[in-house]
Amino acid sequence: MHKRRFFGGIALAAAVLTGCGVATASPSQDDTVPADPTKIRFVDPATITGLTTRTLNEGESGGRYVHISHPEFPGAAALNEALAEEARRQQRDFRAATGDTGAAPRPELNVDWQVAAFSDQVIGVRLRTGEFTGANWGNSVRTLWYDRAAERATGSLGLLADRDAVRQAVQTKLVDRGVTPTLTDDMLDSIAFSADGDLVVEFDDCQVFDCSQGRVAAAVPKDQARPLLSALGRRAQEAALGQEAATATPRPTTPAPAARAVDCRVAKCVALTFDDGPGPYTGRLLDSLEEAGARATFFTVGLNAAAQPEILRRMVREGHLVANHSWAHRDLSKQSSSRVADSLGRTQDALAAATGVEPTLARPPYGAVNKDVRDVAKRLGVALVNWNVDTRDWKDRDSKTVTSRAVAGARPGAIILLHDIHRTTVDAVPAILKALKGKGYTLVTVPELYGEATLEAGQLYTSGPLNRATRDGDV
Numbered sequence: 001m002h003k004r005r006f007f008g009g010i011a012l013a014a015a016v017l018t019g020c021g022v023a024t025a026s027p028s029q030d031d032t033v034p035a036d037p038t039k040i041r042f043v044d045p046a047t048i049t050g051l052t053t054r055t056l057n058e059g060e061s062g063g064r065y066v067h068i069s070h071p072e073f074p075g076a077a078a079l080n081e082a083l084a085e086e087a088r089r090q091q092r093d094f095r096a097a098t099g100d101t102g103a104a105p106r107p108e109l110n111v112d113w114q115v116a117a118f119s120d121q122v123i124g125v126r127l128r129t130g131e132f133t134g135a136n137w138g139n140s141v142r143t144l145w146y147d148r149a150a151e152r153a154t155g156s157l158g159l160l161a162d163r164d165a166v167r168q169a170v171q172t173k174l175v176d177r178g179v180t181p182t183l184t185d186d187m188l189d190s191i192a193f194s195a196d197g198d199l200v201v202e203f204d205d206c207q208v209f210d211c212s213q214g215r216v217a218a219a220v221p222k223d224q225a226r227p228l229l230s231a232l233g234r235r236a237q238e239a240a241l242g243q244e245a246a247t248a249t250p251r252p253t254t255p256a257p258a259a260r261a262v263d264c265r266v267a268k269c270v271a272l273t274f275d276d277g278p279g280p281y282t283g284r285l286l287d288s289l290e291e292a293g294a295r296a297t298f299f300t301v302g303l304n305a306a307a308q309p310e311i312l313r314r315m316v317r318e319g320h321l322v323a324n325h326s327w328a329h330r331d332l333s334k335q336s337s338s339r340v341a342d343s344l345g346r347t348q349d350a351l352a353a354a355t356g357v358e359p360t361l362a363r364p365p366y367g368a369v370n371k372d373v374r375d376v377a378k379r380l381g382v383a384l385v386n387w388n389v390d391t392r393d394w395k396d397r398d399s400k401t402v403t404s405r406a407v408a409g410a411r412p413g414a415i416i417l418l419h420d421i422h423r424t425t426v427d428a429v430p431a432i433l434k435a436l437k438g439k440g441y442t443l444v445t446v447p448e449l450y451g452e453a454t455l456e457a458g459q460l461y462t463s464g465p466l467n468r469a470t471r472d473g474d475v
Helices: 077-098 163-175 222-228 231-242 282-292 302-307 309-317 337-355 371-380 399-409 423-438 446-450
Strands: 022-025 052-058 065-072 108-118 122-132 137-147 152-154 191-193 199-203 215-220 269-275 296-300 321-324 383-385 415-419
Touching: 052 077, 052 302, 065 077, 065 122, 065 302, 077 108, 077 122, 077 137, 077 152, 108 191, 108 231, 122 231, 137 199, 137 231, 163 199, 163 215, 163 222, 191 231, 199 222, 215 222, 222 231, 269 423, 269 446, 282 309, 282 423, 296 302, 296 309, 302 309, 302 337, 309 321, 309 337, 321 337, 321 446, 337 371, 371 383, 399 415, 399 423, 415 423
Parallel strands: 065 108, 269 296, 269 415, 296 321
Antiparallel strands: 022 215, 052 065, 108 122, 122 137, 137 152, 191 199, 199 215
C-alpha cells in the first residue's frame, strides 16, 4: 500500500534549483524534497476542530465538468465567504470561457485546497486550480489569508509591507536562472512560507518559464523577507515556523457492523450511493439512515475524507460502506496512468488510515472509465461501480424532484446516484427511504446487492444482478 503523505509539502519530480531558491517541477503534490527551499509544510486539516468542506459541482451542464472544493472554518466567517466567492468567480469565468460546447473531451474545471497555515493568529488556504480545455491541464495557484484578530480576509499581497522589494527579490531569483520576467501584482497571488520561515512565491503554469516546466516557485530567505512583511505577514511566518509536519498515525480499530440476513437474490434490494462527501450535511444524512435502518455506500473524495476522518469512522460503525471517489475529483480518463494511480492510491491510503478498512470499490468521477482506469483499479484491487439511476440532484436542487427520480427509477438491483454535499439531497432522503420501504425495498450497500458473488477488481458494474422478483416481472 502507498505510504506517501499529502500534507508534508509540495512535491517535485524534476530538478530542484536550491542554490538560487527557485524550483521548477511537475505540479504533482505528493512527494517531498527536504532540500527544496520552496517546500511549503501544510497543516493536516484533520487536526482542525470543526473544519468542514464545501463543494460546487456540475455534471454535464453545458457540456462541461466542474468540481470546486474549499474548506470552511468555524469562527472565520469572512474567510469562508472569501473562499466561497472565489469558488463562484472561478465557476462563472469558466462558464463564460467554455460556453455551451458539447465537444469531447469535455472541458473541466477542478479546484482543490490545502491549509498553508493555522494558528490562533492566522489561517492560510492555498487553492490549486486545474483547467482542461481540450489538450492538456493548465494549473494555477492562489493563496488567501485570514487575520483572526481583525476578522479580515485578504489575498497574498496582504502579507507584504514592501511589495516592490519582494518583487525585486523574487525577480532576482528568476534572473539568476536566465529568465527576466516583469512581475506584476497579480502574479504575486500565491505566497506562503516554508518550514524554515522563507517566503515562498508560487507562479501559475507558463507565467515565467516554459509551460513544460510545471510548478515554478521562488524562495526569499527568512531574514531577508522579515522586514518586508506586514504585521499579518510576520504572524503568518511565525505560524509556519511553529507548524509540525504531519506524521503517520496508527490505523484505528473500527468495529465491524453486524451481519444482516438479507438475500438480494430473493429480496427487493436497492443501493443508495452518495458521492463527493463528506460534507456539511453528511452527519444529518447518517441520522436519517440510522433511523430507517438503511445502509448506503459512500463514494468519498479523498481530500474531503482526509479532513474529516471521524465521520468516515461513523459510517463504518453504522454499517455503511466507505469507497473511493479519487483524491480531488478530476476526470481520470483525461489523466496519465501514473496520475490515475496516484489519485486512487492516495485515496485508498486516506480511507484506510481513517477507518482501518481497505476500500474494495471505486467510482470514477463523472463515471468516466477507460482502459488505464480499469488497469489501475485492477492493480489496486478495487472494482469500479457506476449507477443505473441518476437523480441529477447536482442540477435540480429540489428535494421533491430528487425524491421522485430516485423512487421512480428504483428496481431490484438498482444503484441510485445521489450527492451528500447538497442540502436539498439530504433533505430528500427521509422521503426516499419511506417511499422505497413502502414498496417493499431493502436498502443495502453495493456489495450486499451481490451477496456471495465477487465484485472483480478492474471490472465495471452499473447495477446489481437480476433477482427473482425482476425475473418474474414483479417490481
